[in-house]
Amino acid sequence: DEVHRFNKSQQDAFLPHIEDGTFIFVGATTENPSFELNSALLSRTRVYVLKNLEAADIRRLLDSALESEQGFAGQLRVDEGGLATMAEASGGDARRALNILEVAADLAEPDDDGVNRVTAQTLEQVLQTSLRRFDKG
Structure with missing residues (x-):
């Protein structure tokens, strides 16, 4: 939750563990992930946009x-x-x-x-x- 609060160094530290399968990275944010996640981490994720309920x-x-x-x-x-x-x-x-x-x-x-x-x-x-x-x- 609130993955946008991780700084760039913290995000970089996740990369090798995500790549080797040690971590399964699931994050949530109220911000635009394209602006808040670094490109290396973003390229290894699948973004789902949640919409308001009817x-x-x-x-x-x-x-x-x-x-x-x-x-x-x-x-x-x-x-x-x-x-x-x-x-x-x-x-x-x-x-x-x-x-x-x-x-x-x-x-x-x-x-x-x-x-x-x-x-x-x-x-x-x-x-x-x-x-x-x-x-x-």
Whole structure:
């Protein structure tokens, strides 16, 4: 992750190990690898460009998180408008969508059935605050 943070000397140090198969080099970066990796390392890599997910993909992810036993297992309710708002606010980023859902769940209030419900007010509050809960800075 964040392979762009390696300086040129560090990148050069990887080359013999990549060439002889000692290392299988897998890196990720938010930067353009053509500008951040030296040409020797770049020539030995295959670059995959990841694109933002579509809103429908984000909706499926959120639905799965709400229903899955590894997620909220049906113990959190979000109406269609709320799901659409989360999908739009995520900007196609699955991690951001799940972070929005997690923070909303933390703030959700129980409804008459005792199941926590994410309201429009909850989402408004979530989207006005920073979602960088576990990042430095």
